[in-house]
Amino acid sequence: MVGIGLEKQTLEMKRAVSRQYFQVDLLLEMHARLRLQVQELTAPANLAKIEAETLSRHNRLQPTSRSFPSATSIEVLSEPKLPLLRWEHPAPVRKP
Amino acid sequence: MSDTSAESTPTTVRLPFLWRSKLASVCMLLGWAIMIGRLIHLQGAQRESLNTRVTRQSSFTESIPARPGEILDRNGHVLAMTVTCESLYVVPSEIDDVADFVWQLTRVLDVNSDELYERLVKNSEKQFVWVQRRLSEEQTQQIRQLNLPSRAWGFRREYLRQYPQGDIAAHVLGMRDIDNIGHGGLEQSLDDLICGVDGTRMMTRDARGVVVEVELDRSVTPEHGRTVISTLDILIQIKTERLLSELVERWKPVGACAIVMEPNTGEVLAMASQPTFNPNHPGEVPSNAWRNLAVSAVFEPGSTFKPFVVSWAIQQGAIRRDDVIPCFSGAYRMGKRILHDHHPYSKLSVEDVLVKSSNIGMARISEQLGLHELYRATAAFGFGARTGIELPGEVDGLVRPQADWDEYSLGSIPMGHELAVTPLQLITAHAALANRGSMVRPHLLVDSSSDQITPLPLSDVRTVEAAPGLESTLIDPEIAEWIVRHPMKAVVERGTGRNGQIDGLSIFGKTGTAQKSDPETGGYSDTKHVCSFICGAPAENPQVLVLIMVDEPTAEGLHYGGTVAAPTASKILEFALQRLPHVSSRMTVRPEHDLPARRL
Known part of the structure; x- marks a missing residue:
C-alpha cells in the first residue's frame, strides 16, 4: 500500500513537472509575441510617423495671428486623443 | 455391529476431507508455482520485449523545432524575429460529410470552398491535407469553436518570421518562406546559423493519453538559432x-x-x-524588387x-x-x-x-x-x-x-x-x-x-x-x-x-x-x-x-x-x-x- 502510495505521488509530481514544461513553452511564446508587439509599436518609423502627424495637427491648430488661443483650440489640444508619447506638452495658457 | 459402524463413520468422513484439503493445497501450491513461474518468465525471459512494447505504447517523441535567431541592428532594435502560429490540417479519411465540413470551414477561413471540397474529395483516403497555414489568433479561436469532429482535423505549430520595422532594410535582411528557408539578404547567407538545430522531447503518457513524464535523459535540447547583430543603424x-x-x-x-x-x-x-518590398508580405513583392542593387x-x-x-x-x-x-x-x-x-x-x-x-x-x-x-x-x-x-x-x-x-x-x-x-x-x-x-x-x-x-x-x-x-x-x-x-x-x-x-x-x-x-x-x-x-x-x-x-x-x-x-x-x-x-x-x-x- 505504501509502495502504491509513493508511486502515485511520484506520478503526480512527474505530471506537475511536465505541465511546467508546457507552461515554459507557452510563456516563451507569449514573451516572443509581446516582444514583437513592443518592437512594432516602438519601431522608429512608426514613432516618426506619429510625431509627424502630431506636429502637422499641432501646426494646423496654431492660430496664424498673434493672439491668445481660442477656447476651442485649447480644448482640442487638451483632448486625450493625442498619442501617448508626447515629447512636448502644450504650454499652459494664462487666463487674462 | 453398532460399534463398528460408530467407529467407521468418522474415518470415512475424515479421509475425504483430508484428501480434499491436500488436493486444495497442492492446487494452491501449483497455482502459486505457475504464477511465480510466469512472473519469472515475464520478468526474466520476456523482460526486454515487454519493455519495448510498453515503451512503444506509452512513450512518444515530440520534435522541438529550433527557434530561428533574431536579427538586430547595432543598437539592439529588432529587425527580424520569430513567433509561432497555428496551421490547420485535416484528415480526409475521417470526414463523414465533406460538404458540411467545408462549409463550416469557409465560414471562418478565406479559402475557396469549391477548390477545398475538390481537394478533400480527391484525397479522401489520405491522412493529412493542409487547409491553410499560418492562421491568425482569431481564426484559430474561431475554428476551435466550430466543434468539428476531433479526429478529422488538427493544428500544427509553425514558426512565422516577422519584421517589426516593416520594409526597412528589406534587402539586407531578406526573408524566410513558409518552410522557414531564408531567401536573400542575411536570412539566406546566414541561414545555417540563424535556423539552429531542432531538438526532441521524449514523453511518457498514461492509458488515457495524458502526459505523465518528460524524460529528460532521453530528450535532446534544441539549439536555437543564433542572434545576428548587424552593423546597421x-x-x-x-x-x-x-x-x-x-x-x-x-x-x-x-x-x-x-x-x-x-x-x-x-x-x-x-x-x-x-x-523595395515588405518582407512581412512576401506575396506582394514586385518581381523587380528582389534585387539588391547595392551588391x-x-x-x-x-x-x-x-x-x-x-x-x-x-x-x-x-x-x-x-x-x-x-x-x-x-x-x-x-x-x-x-x-x-x-x-x-x-x-x-x-x-x-x-x-x-x-x-x-x-x-x-x-x-x-x-x-x-x-x-x-x-x-x-x-x-x-x-x-x-x-x-x-x-x-x-x-x-x-x-x-x-x-x-x-x-x-x-x-x-x-x-x-x-x-x-x-x-x-x-x-x-x-x-x-x-x-x-x-x-x-x-x-x-x-x-x-x-x-x-x-x-x-x-x-x-x-x-x-x-x-x-x-x-x-x-x-x-x-x-x-x-x-x-x-x-x-x-x-x-x-x-x-x-x-x-x-x-x-x-x-x-x-x-x-x-x-x-x-x-x-x-x-x-x-x-x-x-x-x-x-x-x-x-x-x-x-x-x-x-x-x-x-x-x-x-x-x-x-x-x-x-x-x-x-x-x-x-x-x-x-x-x-x-x-x-x-x-x-x-x-x-x-x-x-x-x-x-x-
Missing part, C-alpha cells in the same frame, strides 16, 4: 530609405541604391535599394573612378601633385578617336583635373601611367572581385583581362568606362582613400568579440561571429589624405559636386555620370545614363561615406550625378554625422533579448 537606415524613395519619386529612375559606410572599419551603417547591379562608374587613377599615378611616381596637365582645349585625339571635355581647358593642375572632371586630363595621366599600371590600380582597389560582404548575390563586376585592353583603354578606363563595378565595390575603394590608403573589407556583422558588445554573464544568447576584417595598404597615407583633403574636397566646394555642400561641414566627394551601353547599336546610349555621387565628411578625418547610385533617371531630362544624386547624398551624410556619437556607443545584449539593448 536603424535611424540612418530609415533616413536613407526615405530620402532615396524621395529621389526615386522625383527623378523616376529604373532603380537606385544608397550605401552609408564607416570608412575606418568598413561597417555598413545603411544600405538601401529601390524598388548585384553593375554599372560603369564614370568619373567617380578618377581619384583612384590619380592616386595610383602619384604613388607610382608617374605624376606629381603640382604637375600641370595639358588638356588641348577640349579635344584630344587618341588613335582614331577624339576625346572631348564638357568644357575646354588648355591646361589644368592635377587637382583641377579631378575638380573639373576632365576626361582629357585623365587620359594624359593614364598615358603616363601606362596600361599595366592602370590595370594594377584597377585590381588593387578591388574592382573585378567580390568584396566578401555577408550578402548573397554579390557579383564580381566586370574588368576584362589586361590582354583585352587596347590603346583606347588608356582613355576609357580613367574615365570610368570599359569596366563595370558594383556600388559596394565603389564605396569600398573610396573608403580606402578615406582611410588613409588602407582598404578594409565591408561587412554587415558586428564583431561580438570586440568591446562593442558586452554580453551579460547569464546570457545564453549566442551571436554570429563576424569574419575578421582584412586590411591592406594600397596608397601612402599622405597621398590618400591629399586626394581627400584637396581635389575631392574642392569637387564639392567649387566643382561638379557643389550641390552636395552642407553649411559648416568640410565635405569631400566625387560625381559620376556614365552613359549606358545600348545593346541595339552596340555602342553607348545618348539617353540612358547611370549617375552617382560619393561623399564623405569631415575631410580632415573622414568618419562617414555615402554613395548614391541612380540608374537611368528620366525626369526633367537631367542625368548628372551632381544634380540628381548629390543633394540626397549630402542630406544622408549630414544625418549620419549627427548620429555618429550614438552609433559608436557600446551596447549590451541581454538574455532572451527582452528589451532593446541598453547603452552603457
